Amino acid sequence: xxxxxxxxxxxxxxxxxxxxxxxxxxxxxxxxxxxxxxxxxxxxxxxxxxxxxxxxxxxxxxxxxxxxxxxxxxxxxxxxxxxxx
Numbered sequence: 007x008x009x010x011x012x013x014x015x016x017x018x019x020x021x022x023x024x025x026x027x028x029x030x031x032x033x034x035x036x037x038x039x040x041x042x043x044x045x046x047x048x049x050x051x052x053x054x055x056x057x058x059x060x061x062x063x064x065x066x067x068x069x070x071x072x073x074x075x076x077x078x079x080x081x082x083x084x085x086x087x088x089x090x091x
Contacts, residue, residue: 020048
């Protein structure tokens with residue numbers, strides 16, 4: 007399921023993981039650490055400055071069975087969203 011940028015901006019986030027300033031594999035490790043606190047079906051946001059996260063996080067979601075919802079590019083960082091399986 008792909009959602010629009012507007013839908014992504016309006017999504018209710020259950021948890022925010024701030025991995026800004028870390029490089030690979032920092033954002034993925036932060037996501038792994040944050041996901042247990044998120045209820046199944048809820049959305050987690052990962053904030054990252056490492057552009058590698060754009061391919062790493064969707065790949066990790068696929069491997070773990072989570073749904074990658076998309077990314078919002080903010081000035082200086084990325085906001086990536088996933089729905090917990």
